Amino acid sequence: MKKWIAALPLALPLACGWASEPFQVQHLTQFNSLHSVALSADGAEAIYALKAVSDDGRRSDLFRISTADPSQFEQLTNHSGTEHSVSYSADGAGIYFLSDRSGSSQLWYLSLSGGEARQISDLPLPIDDYKLDPTGAHLVMQIRIDPACVDLACGAQMAEQAKARLAQGKHYTELMVRHWDTWGDGLRNHLFAARFEQGGLSEPVDLTAGLDTEAPPKPFSGMEEVAFSADGKRVVFTAKAPGADQAWQTNYDLWQVPVTGGEPVNLTADNPAWDAHPVFSADGRYLAWLAMTIPGYEADRFRIMLKDLHTSEVKEVAPGWDRSPHHLAFGASSQVLYVTAQDLGQVGIFELDTRFGDVRSLVKEGSHALQATAGGKILYTRNDLSNPTDLYVMDDNGRNARQLTQINAEHMARIDLGEFEQFSFKGWNNETVHGYWIKPVGYETGKQYPVAFLVHGGPQGSFGNRWHGRWNAQLWAGAGFGVVMIDFHGSTGYGQAFTHSISKDWGGKPLEDLQKGLAAVGEQQPWLDVRNACAAGGSYGGYMMNWIAGNWNEGFKCLVNHAGLFDMRSFYMVTEELWFPEYEFGGPYWEQTDRYERFNPVNHIDKWQTPMLVLHGAKDYRVPLEQGLAAFTVLKRNNIPAELVVWEEENHWILNPDNLEQWYEHVLGWMARWTEKVQH
Template sequence: MKHGIVLGGALALSASVVAAPTTAPFDIHQLNGLSKLHSTVVLPDGNTVVYGVKKKTAAGARSDLYLQTLGSEPRRLTNNKSTEHNLVVSKDGKRLFFLSGRSGSSQIWSIALDGGEAVQLSDLPLDVDGFKLSNDNSQVVMQIRVNVECDTLACSKEKQDAHKKNKQKGRHYDQLMVRHWDTWGDGLRNHLFVAKIEGQSLTAPVDVTSGLDTETPPKPFSGMEEVSFTPDGQHVVFSAKAASHDQAWQTNYDLWQVPVTGGEPVNLTESNLAWDANPVFSDDGRYLAYLAMSKPGFEADRFRVMLKDLRSGETREVSPLWDRSASGIAFAEESHTLYVTAQNLGQVAIYAMDVRFGDKRPLVEEGSNSLVKVVGGKLFYTHNSLQSPNDLYVVGLNGSEPTRLTHLNQDLLNPQGLGEFQQFNFKGWNNETVYGYWIKPANFEKGSKYPVAFLVHGGPQGSFGNRWHSRWNAQLWAAAGFGVVMVDFHGSTGYGQAFTDSISLDWGGKPLEDLQKGLAAVGQQQPWLDTNNACAAGGSYGGYMMNWIAGNWPDGFKCLVNHAGLFDMRSFSMVTEELWFPEHEFGGTYWDATENYEKFNPVNHINNWRTPMLVVHGAKDYRVPLEQGLAAFTVLQRKNIPSELLVFEKENHWILSQDNLVQWYDNVLGWMKRFTMASQDSSAN
């Protein structure tokens, strides 16, 4: 289904303050200055939405909430320097609940949607990091980070304050994980607390997860999508691992159910030793839907859509023959239909799935889409693509054309400064079909040839598909004069589980062949791409591939950019934090599967290195620690290969600071231009 065709009711944020549309070329400053949609909620009437917009102003970034009725102009709902997020609307649609730090800490507030000032609902010693309301709005379940030695929030607050003042800063551990993503273990855990809502305040919260000494919601990326009240409000269901010493090398997240008054949690999915997640109840209380993997220890297995009939107790997979991995689920207002998001051939599509028969039909197929709400015969969702950042859309459940509700960046983004893109395919490893995307330079002129920016995604079970990326934004290379090529090699997601599985134990095999054949194929299909004048760049596994290319395809590129790349699989396997990842990908621990680790170990091929390489790393990267990048740079320097090192002291596996992102692109684009432009100049002479 195409986007942007029907624009009924599509409006800018505020027609009274719009500036003249920009004609500036797209660059990192423009990317950083774009408005960002967040925290969308739909009112029960099915005709009104509230959403947060973060935008850049002369005084700095700010975020406000806007209320918009379909077909009308949006109205600003809040005007405070603090960001409001985690939006929840009351059952009657009259009040909005949200998190805000406007009182000095993150607490729950509410505001009447017909006007008035916001009222603080919670006043707890610690930050509330997330929350949900029960169906009848009488209770709230909150995510709060507490000290596991404490029985009260006040105790946790005291211990956290004392720790900050303690001059002894040594950390002592007796089991893994000692650090995770970008933080060291500090004795704190995400726990769930339930409180009753009485007027404009809460009763004393009860820690309903005190019996589990594990994270819930799990770190580092999960949120309240992992938590649900049961329809009767008597229990909370959540995803968490059982407390055990093997947290770092197993992925056995289960769904647990606990009374709202506290007590011993009951494991609802004990028989499944793989990952269970995202519990969602039908409005009538009959069904529990959730996502479940089937391979223990594998984080990129297919998430199956599961359904538990709460009357009969039967649990089954809804569509067992569907070879896609679901990422989000929501019930229709009736209990017989689920709306499911899943990657599919370079897109993130939304499907309607009949829970009785498993039949599916796509509602939104192109671009990258995320569910917001199904209500009033309509599906609300967010949409972005390689040419457009996130905006809010609505589509009828009968398959009608989508209506775009927001135009957040119509005056900030010059569409003429973006490159035309198209998906392509070719025969890769074993003559199997592999997909990718190319993007023309923004200043494309027919008859000219352009240097290539060959971008390799991370994961490795990931995808550089049809999406707008806030960090690796392919249009920035196109705006800099490159033809961009991205290949979803064997191991990528959205092409069936066998395709995803095929990279395990074969990191440098099928993927490298796909990349080589893909670059050759797209060069033949699109003669304007000068594939003999190309630089490659990648992060994480993509950075690993830069190191692997340096030793196994040393004449393929004029230069390489290695961001957070794995360099030595032996050392990596013993210093990364989520040990289940290398142990699955290479068939066990290093000492049990040494041959597998060494077969595709970049360090074993450094004698072949001769391609200039820029190495980039974050010092707080505990997934692929800094030493991996330092080792690669050391080899490059000692072998007198043109090389540079860019280290960000406060960044993790990603570059999140907008100022640092400017420096990142200045260095990356400058490095790639240096070698491709030099090649162009020499060939011209």
């Protein structure tokens, strides 16, 4: 393997000779990012896709790296198209990947011994993602198609007819009419299987034709919800049970179908809650998956379920482990499972014994994501509050962990970040609550600094020890703020009872935790001027800004409300995933009116007085734009200082790099305007 040297090096010399500067959003938007990682069967090497900023925009290429000696690496592709979703072939001689270099996202193959990539598929519709079977005979492809069609040619014809249709009205007979940031267009994610033959693919077979539902589910699920049996003859996938109640239930099930096609069989019909992420053991003996037990509750703890395919016995693995895992994978032995799970502000990787339920932590500090296990190795990514995501490897016993990439070494060498530390205090009911503080860049002992008090969304979420691509706490530190983040009651990673405690109590325990936490960290860290603070939050964090405005109206110099819920009555009527408010408040609005109104920010607008910046994406269908407009109207009509920023093409998140820079320009400028300068 040759070493490749170019403008995006693996690492940089320790002495670069550059002057560093405080971290700014312009740095963040130029960072490179990893995706689409694969590990060879012997664990000796890995492939990863690197998305980078170049003179002609963002591009994504594939790289190959030795897991034993990361100085040995090479670039495999160099094309203006986007390369992603990489997999090793069954014989290890080459790799498959998706690329749009032919004008449509199709499957390509590249020999690792040299030569040019060649196109494998030429389907009339694009392939969104795929998965190979362990034997190398078949693959399953995720393709979006009109469910009335029986083949891809029909799907392509229907797509062309839709483009040519002059009338633009959309006709709906069921919810959801829109989801996340897209209006329903009548299409569905379907799974198509094909066989490799003569350098191409056989005619694809629709494995999900009999299900009037999404597979994999929208908007965030992918091929991690699809698994081949060890012999490659069966496919198990996650899909919501068909029915008119898609918008208000979470009954995702596991379905099994032969790779040659047929009627899908529901494997988990006895569980009315969420089943997900199926994986088979390499010996074909076991099927493992994740399962919730409370219908309609998306923040329930995922349990690890294990089915013996010889005896049909089903059991829960490690039932006493009070964490909610994801990224599930078998080890070389079917007696070992590897999972990632949030744990006390971190996201760790754990090893579980499938026989006895023993749980052992392999890596903890920071935020980790399991990528692959093979050849006695575990490939994973890691980041934390002061380091962006890079690729790591360790032995499957948790030893010899080492970093493989430093894809942003050049960027990191040029910036200064703030020192951070986790803290704890006694919150609601005198229970322990955790949080993080970050010192401002250029911190000097003896001075006090204004506070950026960041409130996470979810509400079942966490602002833990992670590098965030949007709400990056170090950007406030770079702007001269001391940063405080609190994982209030309802946050994830502290046990299911702690997470569950926020349901039906949105404005109760969390507000008390935030109040006590800010006071406590001010005593613990006197350099934080907690009387000179602005608070900011998005989604539920934005709800909390509206709630604080009426229930803690002397706590902050200013507020920043991104995509915040303003009126719980109107929110219920226009959001898309109704199962969320129905569980959080115990039912539909008209059945639980008192609960919705008890913690409804609109009922306290007579006490609003704090200056507020309101930000919203017009394509936000989770918390629609009208919620932000209503808050801004109240503020201006009552002569409270306020500003509004709207992005017509953004959804619940701000994803466009130029828009993200504008977002921080407004947010940091607003907070600087209302807080005083550093105090001696």
